[in-house]
Amino acid sequence: MSSVMNEGSSPAYGPAPFFSKEATYAKPGFSRWMVPPAALAVHLCIGQAYAFSVFNVPLSRVIGITESAPDDWKLTTLGWIFSLAIFFLGISAAFAGKWLERVGPRLTMFTAACCFGSGFLVSALGIYTHQIALLYLGYGVLGGIGLGLGYVSPVSTLIRWFPDRRGMATGMAIMGFGGGAMIAAPLSVALMNTFKSATSVGVAQTFVVMGIGYFVSMLIGSLAIRVPAPGWKPAGWTPPTTASKMITRNHVHIDQALKTSQFYLLWLVLFLNVTAGIGVLGQASLMIQESFKGSVTAAAAAGFVGLLSLFNMGGRFFWASSSDWIGRKNTYFVFFALGAVLYWLVPQLGASGNIALFVLAYCVIMSMYGGGFATIPAYLADMFGTAFVGGIHGRLLTAWAAAGIAGPVLVNYIREYQVAHGVTGADAYTMTLHIMAALLVVGFICNLLVARVSDRHHMSEADVSSLAGNASAAH
Structure with missing residues (x-):
């Protein structure tokens, strides 16, 4: 497939301010x-x-x-x-x-x-x-x-x-x-x-x-x-047909996107995925040390955190690229279903003393945490078109800001409550991880409810042509 500009596909070129679009x-x-x-x-x-x-x-x-x-x-x-x-x-x-x-x-x-x-x-x-x-x-x-x-x-x-x-x-x-x-x-x-x-x-x-x-x-x-x-x-x-992978050929204006249920469902999808991931990310070092007392040193725990960073980074490319083949909605189904199972199993893996499976579970969790960030822009483009996807993505990132507060607060306060009631060590995280699993189940339901945007929200062909025409004329 050629990846260069087609001759004749560009508007006429003229002088324009250097920093202009x-x-x-x-x-x-x-x-x-x-x-x-x-x-x-x-x-x-x-x-x-x-x-x-x-x-x-x-x-x-x-x-x-x-x-x-x-x-x-x-x-x-x-x-x-x-x-x-x-x-x-x-x-x-x-x-x-x-x-x-x-x-x-x-x-x-x-x-x-x-x-x-x-x-x-x-x-x-x-x-x-x-x-x-x-x-x-x-x-x-x-x-x-x-x-x-x-x-x-x-x-x-x-x-x-x-x-x-x-x-x-x-x-x-x-x-x-x-x-x-x-x-x-x-x-x-x-x-x-x-x-x-x-x-x-x-x-x-x-x-x-x-x-x-x-x-x-x-x-x-x-x-x-x-x-x-x-x-x-x-x-x-x-372009694929609309019915194939829920990829629209139309465009939704940035202000109109806020009037759709899909925007708020995807807001919750990102919020719940990030809340679960960011909540445990900050406690990963302490969690593995308390789960394997005497076996995992502070230096080894630091290496564990570094490994999680690698999977966080790699997951962004792997899962986002995979979503091109299996679809964005299916990718999030994997995040929520597999994530819920892993969060529920992590305390048992720690209690069993199986460090390898414990680390592997966390690595997969972190890959999906990073993958959620990288997949959501494409999900938005599929649902709302590309004309205003940058602005819509920006507004959806308020979910990240909210999750950045909710995740650590949930982990820290639940653990504090557990310790105050006599629960010590790794057991203090069990309830937290199970709550995170429950949040992912809610996320699964929110993703299940995402459907194609109604035609009444789409921009008219005249409006889309006007946008393209204005850009060409200015160019």
Whole structure:
């Protein structure tokens, strides 16, 4: 199958502002395989968010250097930095969706680069002046906005370039978000070791270097991104019929999507899948140590967490690519059915002393956690079309923000309740895991209820033609 622009499929080219959407239309002969690296240049950077915890202990010793001084920040105070970043990721993704569809991916990705990079620099200033508010503003607010814009901006573009392989395309990009932490964690430690001295823990200098480096990488991605001309499709590709895999040929406006039951069902599908996964992800190290006391050391538990990260990353590509063949709805059926069984069995596997099966179960769970993120954009494109999929995806990511709070709260408070009532060790997690299994059963039902969007929500052919015509005229 040819993956280059068809001659005659592009509108006439004319002068346009560099950061305008019109300036990003690909010229004939452009290979669509140049787009995934541009998306990865952004997602590998913003994936650093998952590695932010490596800064927590050094930041709690900015004054004391070797140990925390009375005036140093407490870990509970520092914990709000990451929470704010995830909150603003969800908020910015939701509110910037319409803007993304109007201005295109280049300006959105450039804005993300500015916000994410400057977030590190403002935070570095906060460390120098020891003002926690600047870290909240820098990494939490500015960085969080950069995360949200950077997360959604390449996705809709990839879906338009790969209508024949939507899952694979989004999986490639969102895999980068899962893998960004694997680069950022050792890089952060190496930089801090380089800059630390008798008077500095090296975090401020590390933030400056990473802020500049991430800005440059994301800038390159924004400059390299291209969008297909209106009406373009891969040579020789014929869109599937609507009935085959619930893939619509029509488009739903971003505001109209919020009036459909499908949007809210898919919101719950993502929320429940992420709640279950993120809830145990933060407790994985402690959970395996308590399940196999004396057999699993802290170092081995750290390796276990690293292994989970690999499956989280790999699952994003594997499951999203698989969804191109088995369908998005069936893929989520697997997530919920298999996930519920595994969550229910994990306590028994721990009690039996079978470390190998315990680890394998968690690896599969984490692969499906990552796969849920990567599959949902293609699911949305199948249901609502591609005209506004970036904005719709952004609004759906509020489910991630909600799950980021609900998952850890469920795990921590249920465990605290269990311990307060005399339940100790790994047994304190049994009820939590069973509740997570129940949540996945609810998710299975929500996914079962997803049906094709009613024709009354579809944009008219005149409206769709008007969108394409306006783009061509402006171009």
